Amino acid sequence: MSYAKVLCVGLVGVTGHVVEVEADLAPGLPAVAISGLPDTALHEARDRVRAAIVNSGQRWPNRRITLNLLPATLPKFGSAFDLAIAVALLGGSGELPLLPLERVVVLGELGLDGTVRPVRGVLPMVAAAARAGLHRVVVPVGNAAEAAVVPGVRVRAVDTLHRMVDFVRDGTPLIEPPGPAPAEGPDGPDLSEVAGQALGRRALEVAAAGGHHLALFGPPGAGKTMLAERLPSILPALDDDAALEVTALHSIAGLLPAGGRLLRRPPFQAPHHTATVASLVGGGSGLARPGAVSLAHRGVLFLDEAPEFGKGALEALRQPLEHGRVQLARSRGGTEYPARTQLVLAANPCPCARPAGDAYCECAPLVRRRYLGRLSGPLLDRIDVQVTLPPLRAAELMEAGATGESSATVAARVAAARRAAADRWAGSGWRVNAEVPGPWLRRPPWRLPGRDTRELRGRLDSGSLSARGFDRVVRMAWTIADLDGRDRPHADDVREAMQLRMGDGA
Known part of the structure; x- marks a missing residue:
């Protein structure tokens, strides 16, 4: 016999084939x-496989060998095909x-010594095999769990x-995967550690309950970073x-x-401000890798x-x-990654960033405008919640942990609000209010009465609020109603949503 076939799985993005x-x-x-459209790593497989076969005590077939990876029109990336190629070669040679x-x-x-090494992407590969009706897989021991x-x-x-040769030839048992991994470690930072900042806490809770994007402005030490780092602690598992995603x-x-x-805790990504466009949204030669927005x-x-x-990095997030x-899009084909994430921005009001606040700022008005102007209008228009935190007072700092609610307490309210939203949008595919399209909320039965949106419509007509901003305020109003246990928002919910979107002066 001079022909053999072994099944493997290739990845394009997160989709396995x-x-x-x-x-x-x-x-x-x-x-x-x-x-079969192999990449460089696959072209190099011929040398790895030859050395591995010889160093495992098997005979290398000195014949003209043709390896084909079907479907031939699908690009193939990486080294996960090595073991399948080696087994197919030995099968075709009659060994x-x-x-x-x-x-x-x-x-x-x-x-080269015949060891089987772990590879990236085994989970989506195995999931793709299961979807195709293939329910037996052999993987590297490092990927078994x-x-x-x-x-x-x-x-x-x-x-x-x-070991693989012994299994195929003599039925020698392979290695069983380990038992279930222990649960994830203790929770991270707790919300009770944040001093004061009632407005920031409320903004964080609304953002968590509705899946809204959040921007926190204020002087150094106001608690912007502390609040952002504690957002995952109040999100549902x-x-x-x-x-699986x-x-x-x-x-x-x-x-x-x-x-x-399985990762049950919502991921948290905090790239440094020197991050490139590719590191934020994904990229790389050949198969584009997921960036921070997809890992989040x-x-x-x-x-x-x-x-x-960088301006390009920020605009790439829009x-x-x-x-x-x-x-x-790459020369060898396109790749798509999911990126349903909550964006949280934190920014000082100006370059000098005096901790005492604007009263002690040394920056000229033009410098201040240019600094925050690096956050473009189209990007900020996509941020639902935008609040400015005041400087922290000594009394608030000394009472940190004594008066603030814990993450567990806030998380319970967030979970209840998300359940209410999930029940309301059941069957639509939307999980949280932030995902609901604006046109859907502007038609019956979800359209709010004119008396409740009069001020909001006035903001739209005056040009101080965009149509996108209008929809985002309405979504936040639904989230506020969910947090407070009401079936529908009323005028006060819309007003609070406007304040969270546009500031206290709204």
Whole structure:
């Protein structure tokens, strides 16, 4: 027999596709040709696989070898095909009977000594295999716990090519995946540690309950960073679908913690202000990798000192914030990553940033305008909640932890508000109020009475509020009503939403 086929999985973005690795061995001058749109790492597989086979005590077939990866029109990236290629070669040369691998997916990178090394993206690969009706997979031992997270799949692991050969040839058992990983560690910073800032706390609670974007302005030491870092502590835990999405993205990026458990806590990303466009929204040669906005999917993306970020990096966030996904076009094809995240911006009011506030500012008015002008109007228009925090007073600082509510207390209200919103929008595909399209809220039965939106409509007519801002105020009003246990917003909810959007002067 000179032909063999082994199943593998390739990734394009977060989407997995079953790939058939074919090996054909024909008489002629010894050579290896790989077809099926392989990238550089796959072209180099011929040398890795040859060394691994020889160093595992197997015979390398000195024939003309053609390797084909089907479907041939799908770009193939990475080294996860190494183990499947090696097994297909040995099967095609007659060294291995491949009947035990029928409808079995094989994943893994090979070292030159025959060790099977872990690869990125195993979780979405195994999930893709399960969707295709393939419920048996062989993965590197370092990925076994991660692969076992996918329900309904029988996972076995290998640490060397030699063990894989023994399994196929003699039925020697493979390695069982480890048991369930321990639960995630203790919670992070608690909201009770924030001194004072009743307005900031309220803004944070509204943002959490409705999934709204948030901008915090104020002098240094006012608590902007502390509030932002505690937003994940009041967000509900991720459900099964969201946890799989988030864990898959971190698997692709190679950022899964040891143990391979599902990530149940909303992720928190806080890139430095020197971050590039590619690091924020994703990029790279060949297969574009997810950026911070995708790694914060279903969680929080925090940009501290936001005016210090590059203009291009900030503007690149506008489309993901609007659509909840990132579409990256590359010469070898496009890639799409989910990016349904909550953006939190923090900014000082000016470059000098006197802790005592504006009364002691040394910056000229033009300097102040230019500084905050780095945050463009179109970007800020997409930020639902925009509040300015006052300087902290000594009395508030000394009472920190004694009077402020804990994260657990606030999280209970946030969870109740999200349940109310989920019940209201059941069947629509929307999870939180911030995701509801504006036109939907402007038609019966969700349109608010004219008496409740009179002032809001006046702001729109005067030009001090955009149509997008109008819709975002209405969404926040629904969130405020959910937090307060009401079925529908009234005029006071709309007024508070306007204040959170436009400041106390609204």
